[in-house]
Amino acid sequence: MTSSAPGTSELVVSDSVRHAARLITQIENGVPAARAVLAELLPHCGSAQLVGITGPPGAGKSTLTASLIKELRSQGRSVGVIAVDPSSPFSMGALLGDRDRMLEAASGDPGVFIRSLASRGVPGGLAAAVNDVVDVMDAMGKDVVIVETVGVGQGELEIAKIAHTVVLVFVPGYGDALQAMKAGITEIADVVAVNKGDLAEASRAVQELRGQDYVRHDPTADRTWVVPVQKVSALRNEGIAELVGLIDDHYRFTAQSAWRSEIERNRRHAQFMAFVTERLRAELASIDLDAFDAGWLRDPYAAAEEFVTEIVKARADRGAVGLAAK
């Protein structure tokens, strides 16, 4: 250990909210310096339980997250929350309103760290940033990291790859949207929470969903996880302890085979891909077009193919694995 002032990574590991929060801003902005810090954080990562909360707009995801925070805190578990809201495609501005619903659950509690993120409309970029932010909260020592995202669309499927357990928040009485949500269940949900259980229609929705017998197949072993359907009322704090129990059950289930490590592997793979893509894009942008063969001008397709093949071949020639030259 050196006697110099602690670096950002050490401050983040020692739970400095200020430094963690600024690092997260750098991650959002794609500041290259954040990469080095993230690399230093990695040895301190891997102990957080990652929970994804997704579902249609207004389903009560934030209110439910607040209830989960309260339950987890009562069990002595620290919590990080990453709440993602969409950016306006017109102004690129965003209204981040999730925090408002969670304030009471977190007020004055150093064991809770909530961060709102705007999606910023970068395809694939959001999931990459969220993955890195998860690492920051993990390194800070948060026991559970919850990621809230809206909707059941492509972006959410990406987010689903980050979490150990995906909770789909379902609400009764959605008509057509119900069919779309059912598709979402089979694709991503590990646990279904039927929220607004205080409303009369909830019981019927729960019955209907339970009758579907949704299962998830362990990609690494010949086992299946039966997707539980839990009725909750985030507003009245009902069914929340049960929901946390189900999330924990699933988390333990994934550890009984290679499923858990498969999830971790996918996360690291996504980070690798995102970083390579970002670095290559930056390198390509800095190429002086006049300085190299103008073949791209006559035949951009062939020139591009040749360009990429050269890179791949250079790796293949020195025996590097992972890329095969065509």
Add this chain to the structure above:
Amino acid sequence: MSKEHIKVLLAKKKIDVHGRGTKLLARELRDAGMEVVYFRFGVVDEIADAAVQEDVDVVGVSVMTSGQIQIARGLIPALKARGLDNVLVIMGGIIPEVDYEPLYELGIHRCFAPGLPGGAVAEYIRENVGTATLG
């Protein structure tokens, strides 16, 4: 100074039922391209905690039913104590003009009268973000 992504925390007292003004301003700032964290606070420390966790560039507090002096007196030191010494702090709502000077002395950078077009607030933010200090 201009900045690509300006993040604003807009806080409104929980007991102030007149929330329309703040919601409207939040939307106007979003339409001006800013990322706006909107929430209702009970105590001033909640604003400061949110500001540090969200790493915002601007803190805006809406006050409809008095208390602005006490809020400023608590908020500025709370922000500084958390290391947020170059955040821009603005206030709006129903604040009598005689209070502007005392508020500026406490460290508030700018007060806005109610009913002001959101464009004026956005413009002020864009021109002053990143240059403010909490002395």
